[in-house]
Amino acid sequence: MIRLDRVSYSYPRATSPALNDLSVDIPAGQFCAVIGANGAGKSTLCSALAGFVPHFYRGRLTGTVEVAGIDIAASSLAELAGTVGLVFSNPFNQITGARFSVRDEVAFGLENMGVPRAEMETRIDYILQFAGLAGLAERPPFALSGGQQQRLAIASVLVMRPRVLVLDEPTSQLDPVGSREVFTVLRDLAATDEATVVLAEQKLEWVAAFADRVLVLHEGRLVADGLPGDILASPDLQRYGLEPTRYTRAARAAQAAGLRPEGDTLPVTLEQAAEFFA
Amino acid sequence: MSGTYGLYVVRQTGIHRLHPLTKLVYVLVCLLIGWLIPGVWSPYIVLLIGVVPVALIARVLPEVIKNTIKTAIPFAISLIIVQGLFWTGGTIVRQLGPFSLKAEGLLFAIRGTGRIILAVSGFLLLNYTTRSDELMLALSQKGLPNSISYVVLSTLQVIPRFQRKANTILDAQRSRGLETEGSYLIRMRALMPLVVPLLLGSIVDIEERAIALEVRAFSREGAKTSLLVLHDTRFQRAIRWLLMLGAMAVIGWRFYLWLAPRLA
Amino acid sequence: MERLKRDFSTISLAMIPIAIAINIAVGQIVKALRLPLYLDSIGTVFVGAVAGPWVGALTGLLSNIIWAIIFGDVTNTVPYAPVAAAIGFLAGVFSKYGWFKVWWKAVLGGAITGVVASLLSAPITFYLFGGVVGTGMDIITAAFRSQGMSMLAANFLQGLATDPLDKAISFLIVYLILRALPDRYIDRFSRAEDVR
Ligand SMILES: Nc1ncnc2c1ncn2[C@@H]1O[C@H](COP(=O)(O)OP(=O)(O)OP(=O)(O)O)[C@@H](O)[C@H]1O
Ligand SMILES: [Mg+2]
Numbered sequence: 001m002i003r004l005d006r007v008s009y010s011y012p013r014a015t016s017p018a019l020n021d022l023s024v025d026i027p028a029g030q031f032c033a034v035i036g037a038n039g040a041g042k043s044t045l046c047s048a049l050a051g052f053v054p055h056f057y058r059g060r061l062t063g064t065v066e067v068a069g070i071d072i073a074a075s076s077l078a079e080l081a082g083t084v085g086l087v088f089s090n091p092f093n094q095i096t097g098a099r100f101s102v103r104d105e106v107a108f109g110l111e112n113m114g115v116p117r118a119e120m121e122t123r124i125d126y127i128l129q130f131a132g133l134a135g136l137a138e139r140p141p142f143a144l145s146g147g148q149q150q151r152l153a154i155a156s157v158l159v160m161r162p163r164v165l166v167l168d169e170p171t172s173q174l175d176p177v178g179s180r181e182v183f184t185v186l187r188d189l190a191a192t193d194e195a196t197v198v199l200a201e202q203k204l205e206w207v208a209a210f211a212d213r214v215l216v217l218h219e220g221r222l223v224a225d226g227l228p229g230d231i232l233a234s235p236d237l238q239r240y241g242l243e244p245t246r247y248t249r250a251a252r253a254a255q256a257a258g259l260r261p262e263g264d265t266l267p268v269t270l271e272q273a274a275e276f277f278a
Numbered sequence: 279m280s281g282t283y284g285l286y287v288v289r290q291t292g293i294h295r296l297h298p299l300t301k302l303v304y305v306l307v308c309l310l311i312g313w314l315i316p317g318v319w320s321p322y323i324v325l326l327i328g329v330v331p332v333a334l335i336a337r338v339l340p341e342v343i344k345n346t347i348k349t350a351i352p353f354a355i356s357l358i359i360v361q362g363l364f365w366t367g368g369t370i371v372r373q374l375g376p377f378s379l380k381a382e383g384l385l386f387a388i389r390g391t392g393r394i395i396l397a398v399s400g401f402l403l404l405n406y407t408t409r410s411d412e413l414m415l416a417l418s419q420k421g422l423p424n425s426i427s428y429v430v431l432s433t434l435q436v437i438p439r440f441q442r443k444a445n446t447i448l449d450a451q452r453s454r455g456l457e458t459e460g461s462y463l464i465r466m467r468a469l470m471p472l473v474v475p476l477l478l479g480s481i482v483d484i485e486e487r488a489i490a491l492e493v494r495a496f497s498r499e500g501a502k503t504s505l506l507v508l509h510d511t512r513f514q515r516a517i518r519w520l521l522m523l524g525a526m527a528v529i530g531w532r533f534y535l536w537l538a539p540r541l542a
Numbered sequence: 543m544e545r546l547k548r549d550f551s552t553i554s555l556a557m558i559p560i561a562i563a564i565n566i567a568v569g570q571i572v573k574a575l576r577l578p579l580y581l582d583s584i585g586t587v588f589v590g591a592v593a594g595p596w597v598g599a600l601t602g603l604l605s606n607i608i609w610a611i612i613f614g615d616v617t618n619t620v621p622y623a624p625v626a627a628a629i630g631f632l633a634g635v636f637s638k639y640g641w642f643k644v645w646w647k648a649v650l651g652g653a654i655t656g657v658v659a660s661l662l663s664a665p666i667t668f669y670l671f672g673g674v675v676g677t678g679m680d681i682i683t684a685a686f687r688s689q690g691m692s693m694l695a696a697n698f699l700q701g702l703a704t705d706p707l708d709k710a711i712s713f714l715i716v717y718l719i720l721r722a723l724p725d726r727y728i729d730r731f732s733r734a735e736d737v738r
Pocket of ligand 1: 042
């Protein structure tokens with residue numbers, strides 16, 4: 001579904017590349033998390049998948065980015081809308097403001113694509129239900145809480161039925177309650193096995209909980225690629241400026257104190273931790 | 279300034295349910311007639327016949343009156359002073375110290391105030407009874423570019439947030455001891471730290487807002503659809519045509535009045 | 543035509559609501575400080591500078607119309623929309639000739655824009671509102687009138703008492719903002735090369 005072949009990219013005035021010789025294949029239906037320290041290139045990768053690199057930011061892109069069979073560089077943003085959905089951190093900036101209710105806001109993208117009204121109705125009903133917003137359908141979008149607004153942003157993009165959904169740290173500007181709301185929706189999405197999702201995220205506990213695969217970026221390079229359990233428990237994590245999850249840290253401390261045997265697989269989620277310490 | 283729909287006052291009345299263009303054309307024609315027909319009292323007559331009954335049916339008359347008065351009174355005072363007292367020549371009706379009140383100036387002020395009252399109340403009537411998203415949709419269907427409709431509606435919703443932001447910045451700077459009182463110069467110097475953070479922060483937002491629009495197929499060409507539906511009737515369409523014909527007749531007549539003495 | 547299409551890009555359209563909100567929010571701050579200024583066209587001037595005369599003009603026009611809807615007052619807003627459009631347009635023209643690159647040129651451009659604004663406002667005030675604006679500024683008009691000056695001239699001078707200074711300061715603030723913004727944010731706009 002997503003194919004990156006030797007992709008490098010530099011922003012217009014940048015002296016060093018933000019993406020450096022990246023190659024990766026992501027099959028349909030996979031929920032793939034991208035982790036990395038600040039400035040590692042996560043957002044740039046998300047932008048490249050949605051076409052904003054290079055069509056919006058300009059700059060120099062080499063190699064090929066292919067999403068759902070479309071060569072991004074040869075396409076345009078207008079064409080890509082509806083094929084790749086992008087959700088980012090700031091909920092306020094993602095709400096168009098041009099629609100006065102949650103329901104109408106979700107409709108905005110469909111209206112632009114010329115979807116007939118009857119079809120819009122069914123698709124919107126379904127997606128509001130999915131995002132847990134059905135009860136808020138008639139509320140003004142800016143009257144919602146941060147977590148609700150972010151779920152609205154996700155719903156507004158999902159309703160367009162993109163082939164790929166890209167999320168760039170969707171909870172980094174939310175409080176813990178809002179974050180949990182958003183992650184619940186993402187977990188449901190991961191559970192469907194139909195959606196192809198790329199999630200850039202710093203909160204590794206959540207990544208561990210439902211990603212099928214984890215990519216680690218470091219200074220624009222792909223430095224690790226594997227199952228969450230392997231990547232997140234790896235001792236290399238700190239080299240890339242990342243903190244292991246609290247479960248891994250606790251397990252390591254336990255090993256260091258001699259409470260647990262060395263060599264056991266380290267836990268990355270609560271469930272695994274329960275097993276580890278059992 | 280109330281919530282989402284601009285000035286819209288939620289009421290279940292027939293006027294509220296009318297097609298937005300019907301109300302728009304009606305109000306514009308009222309203004310045109312009131313302003314163009316000669317005579318000191320013509321704006322007041324149009325106001326009483328055209329605006330007040332409709333506002334009454336729409337159950338927004340108290341709001342219309344209250345806010346019209348608020349705007350009109352300063353104008354009335356200014357007009358009476360600037361025109362009534364400083365009319366060149368004219369018949370003196372009363373001497374007020376060094377100034378003299380002139381009849382012609384006073385009549386001019388009365389007519390001018392009437393025009394303002396008519397314009398303000400007509401505008402309020404339209405806005406109190408019409409949701410701005412419906413009005414913009416109606417105008418889009420008549421050929422107004424979708425992008426304009428986006429800009430207007432989005433602005434209406436973004437503004438309250440900015441007003442709150444402005445107040446937050448004001449409070450924050452005050453509590454940090456920034457002088458917002460004192461001489462002009464001191465307050466002038468206070469301006470920059472208040473305004474610059476607001477501007478810089480929001481200009482950075484623009485980029486993300488543009489990206490979010492693109493994601494939602496904003497720049498996609500081709501036919502667009504709408505979730506919102508407007509109810510129009512053949513009767514309303516006929517009324518709109520009649521109103522526009524009437525307006526044109528008034529314009530023609532007024533033009534004739536202006537032209538005839540010049541040709542004679 | 544190509545140029546115009548680039549000027550009215552998605553980023554320009556996304557900027558207009560923010561610019562208008564800035565106009566209103568800054569206007570509100572200035573009012574709270576009780577300064578004898580308006581500074582309610584900073585957003586419009588910014589748009590004109592980075593996206594050209596036509597987007598600037600549209601911003602000014604819509605700003606006044608939306609101001610009317612927000613505050614429920616058509617009098618000092620909608621009729622002056624052409625003046626607001628002219629301010630955005632002129633900001634775009636001055637920007638095209640690089641006047642936002644040098645602080646004193648920005649100030650001068652603002653002052654000229656202010657004079658043009660007074661020239662355009664006077665006939666509107668005169669023909670539509672019988673020569674008054676319904677604020678304390680009418681005292682100035684009355685004073686000129688009492689000197690035997692014609693109403694139209696009095697209206698023009700009344701505008702001249704505030705507009706050039708107000709617009710000069712607005713242009714200067716936009717100049718400062720353009721200096722303070724990192725290049726990467728300005729790059730995105732269609733007339734970026736004119737202001738850097
Ligand atoms: N619009 C831009 N113009 C120029 N350089 C940029 C731009 N956006 C990001 N960069 C630079 O590109 C590099 C990668 O940044 P990117 O935003 O992709 O990292 P990130 O992993 O998303 O970091 P964060 O966790 O802070 O969001 C950084 O060095 C950053 O400074
Ligand atoms: Mg990022």
